[in-house]
Amino acid sequence: MARIPASERRAALVAAALIVVSRKGLAQATTRAIVAEAGMSLASFHYAFESRDELIDELISTVVAREQQAVTPEEVEGLTLFELVEAGILRYFEHLKADPEHEQAMLELTQYALRSPERQPLAAAQYEKYIALAAQSLELGAELAGARWTVPVRRVARVLIAFTDGLTLTWLVDRDDDAARAVAHAAADALTRMADTR
Amino acid sequence: MARIPASERRAALVAAALIVVSRKGLAQATTRAIVAEAGMSLASFHYAFESRDELIDELISTVVAREQQAVTPEEVEGLTLFELVEAGILRYFEHLKADPEHEQAMLELTQYALRSPERQPLAAAQYEKYIALAAQSLELGAELAGARWTVPVRRVARVLIAFTDGLTLTWLVDRDDDAARAVAHAAADALTRMADTR
DNA sequence: ATGCGACTGGGACGTTTGTCCCACTTCGTC
DNA sequence: GACGAAGTGGGACAAACGTCCCAGTCGCAT
Numbered sequence: 001m002a003r004i005p006a007s008e009r010r011a012a013l014v015a016a017a018l019i020v021v022s023r024k025g026l027a028q029a030t031t032r033a034i035v036a037e038a039g040m041s042l043a044s045f046h047y048a049f050e051s052r053d054e055l056i057d058e059l060i061s062t063v064v065a066r067e068q069q070a071v072t073p074e075e076v077e078g079l080t081l082f083e084l085v086e087a088g089i090l091r092y093f094e095h096l097k098a099d100p101e102h103e104q105a106m107l108e109l110t111q112y113a114l115r116s117p118e119r120q121p122l123a124a125a126q127y128e129k130y131i132a133l134a135a136q137s138l139e140l141g142a143e144l145a146g147a148r149w150t151v152p153v154r155r156v157a158r159v160l161i162a163f164t165d166g167l168t169l170t171w172l173v174d175r176d177d178d179a180a181r182a183v184a185h186a187a188a189d190a191l192t193r194m195a196d197t198r
Numbered sequence: 199m200a201r202i203p204a205s206e207r208r209a210a211l212v213a214a215a216l217i218v219v220s221r222k223g224l225a226q227a228t229t230r231a232i233v234a235e236a237g238m239s240l241a242s243f244h245y246a247f248e249s250r251d252e253l254i255d256e257l258i259s260t261v262v263a264r265e266q267q268a269v270t271p272e273e274v275e276g277l278t279l280f281e282l283v284e285a286g287i288l289r290y291f292e293h294l295k296a297d298p299e300h301e302q303a304m305l306e307l308t309q310y311a312l313r314s315p316e317r318q319p320l321a322a323a324q325y326e327k328y329i330a331l332a333a334q335s336l337e338l339g340a341e342l343a344g345a346r347w348t349v350p351v352r353r354v355a356r357v358l359i360a361f362t363d364g365l366t367l368t369w370l371v372d373r374d375d376d377a378a379r380a381v382a383h384a385a386a387d388a389l390t391r392m393a394d395t396r
Numbered sequence: 397a398t399g400c401g402a403c404t405g406g407g408a409c410g411t412t413t414g415t416c417c418c419a420c421t422t423c424g425t426c
Numbered sequence: 427g428a429c430g431a432a433g434t435g436g437g438a439c440a441a442a443c444g445t446c447c448c449a450g451t452c453g454c455a456t
Contacts, residue, residue, distance in 0.1 A: 003421090003422060003423075003433055003434075004433080005432085005433085009433090024313075025313045027225055027313075030413065030414085031413080031414060032412085032413085040434085041434065041435055041436075042414090042415085042435090043416085043417090043433085043434060043435060043436080044433075044435090045415095046414090047432090047433065047434080051414075051415080052414065052415090104312065107309060107367075108309055110367075110371065111223075111302070111305060111309065114370060114371065115222075115223045115225075123371050124372060126371075127368065127371045151380075155377065155380055158368070158374070158377045158380070158381075159377070159380055159381050159384050161364075162361075162364035162365055162367070162368040162377075162381045163360075163361065163364050163381075163384075164364070165363070165364040165367045165368055166360035166363040166364025166367070167360055167364070169305075169308075169360070169363045169367065170325065170359055170360040170363055172312060173308065173312065173321050173322060173325045174322060174325060176356070179353065179356045179360075182349075182353055182356070182357055183360045183361075186357050186361075186388040186389065186391075186392070189387075189388045189391055190384040193384075193387055194384070201402080201403055201451090201452060202403085203402080204402085204403080207403095228442080228443065229445085230442085230443080239404065239405055240444090240446095241403085241404060241405060241406080241446090241447090242405090244445065245402090245403065245404080249444075249445080250443095250444065
């Protein structure tokens, strides 16, 4: 086995952990399953991390940090705000369909974090990030459409996150594409009404 | 220990399991934790159930069967459809605030069911039930408000479930009541636009 | 009262879990 | 080339897990 500095091992283990959690769920993401995925020994794991919990915590933080939602509106003129918002949500939906297990993993990590008081800040940070990204896209969308949010953008973003979360959860259960598109449509509808479309 | 027929033990164990899952999460709901909550021995557990998995499966089915959402609109005349729908969602929100751990348990059970192919029908059935209940309420709401759904009620119900799910998930993370109310308002807004308010 | 099936308690089994130890090897530095 | 720090491998540990066995006890029908 190649000799790799501990810092790189941490990154490799986090990546392996994400794969295992996506594929088999958080409960099945044991230290042994993770090191097997990473192709290393248990000793290397505990040389790089103090404990499994520390790995999971870092997994959550990492995954939040690199979250680069594909919801950013395209730089297209001539579309209404509604069309832009709906297209953004539908783009997220395509992202979800392309890798459902990843979003499922995100949900599990959130629930895990919610279960222990000392980890709740992690979940909060995760959603804070989501909201910030959404707010950014919404600002851009309004600019492109020549509209103006009549409700604080942060609030609009918070509602958008709730809607996409619901879309995700329900679609993961019934995999009903048409229903998901109806949710996207209704969500875009509701959000657009928080803006002044001059 | 009192002698109790196996059928009653099953019910008692399911009830105890729900308490444990709500309080400590599904991962911590071990057979020992459950029998401790129910105040019985491990032998009684395996006399009533073949395995822990069987208990969890029955827990999911049971909990779905007794689901009696408090979202049913009040029998009040003179309210608009929008007001009725929003009031219904807010009533669900109060229900969520009253026992957040219960809803968190429901989410965990859903995710658990989604993880194994043979249990996915359970998750699907759970949501089927949600949708049916929501559809019922929506029908009644339209009747009370003298309105008519222009989209199949089932589809409206499906969207409603997505919205309340999103409301639940995001509120469980940030516990922001105002944001949840904004979600309720926006959701009611979007849903109402699927009806003809004569 | 007696027999039999239903139920219970305690203890045990084998696995799997997270964690750790220790002998060993490699690398960079003097 | 020696040396200490950094990294590795394999095996081991205790604890907790789901499950099971078995001797025993209760209740009910006869």
